[in-house]
Amino acid sequence: DTGVSQDPRHKITKRGQNVTFRCDPISEHNRLYWYRQTLGQGPEFLTYFQNEAQLEKSRLLSDRFSAERPKGSFSTLEIQRTEQGDSAMYLCASSTRQAPHYGYTFGSGTRLTVV
């Protein structure tokens, strides 16, 4: 068990470019969550998957954001036409069984800076 891995750790992009982040959950975890954390704030829920099914999306997830988990293993989060307001830490978490009973295991996050 190597924990939840996120790649890249840091990403600097120019406004208007597309970016994609990857999350590899703990292998036996069937639930995968994406959160966004801006400076001075707690994480905010974006979306989550059970296996390959995307079960819920937050209103924060505008149409420029898309997330996938094609085979129920790793997940990708893509942001199209990035804006400066997208600058944040993007956190991935996974869990087994029905959270919140068992809590989440978080990755170290991907820090996005849009210039």
Added chain:
Amino acid sequence: AQSVTQPDIHITVSEGASLELRCNYSYGATPYLFWYVQSPGQGLQLLLKYFSGDTLVQGIKGFEAEFKRSQSSFNLRKPSVHWSDAAEYFCAVGEYGNKLVFGAGTILRVKS
């Protein structure tokens, strides 16, 4: 709507002193409550959680928290703080659909 309030943005304590971080929540049903810790540039580590039963919950690293339904609080405590405890602490409440709602966090500074 569910919400979590952490009234203290920053707290500074001396090493060896006791610590209490406050958390108040708003939740319509029996809450699932969590405390997480985050070091700079890192993800979140679960300290402890409460679902039901004993209202005093023990966690890792010597932390404990007490659920008080009448006060809608879930305060985190540690009897003796170590310099390595300096970090940001987040309280969170479980929501239907299993997502968590987090507070804005409390930054703990430890004086030597």
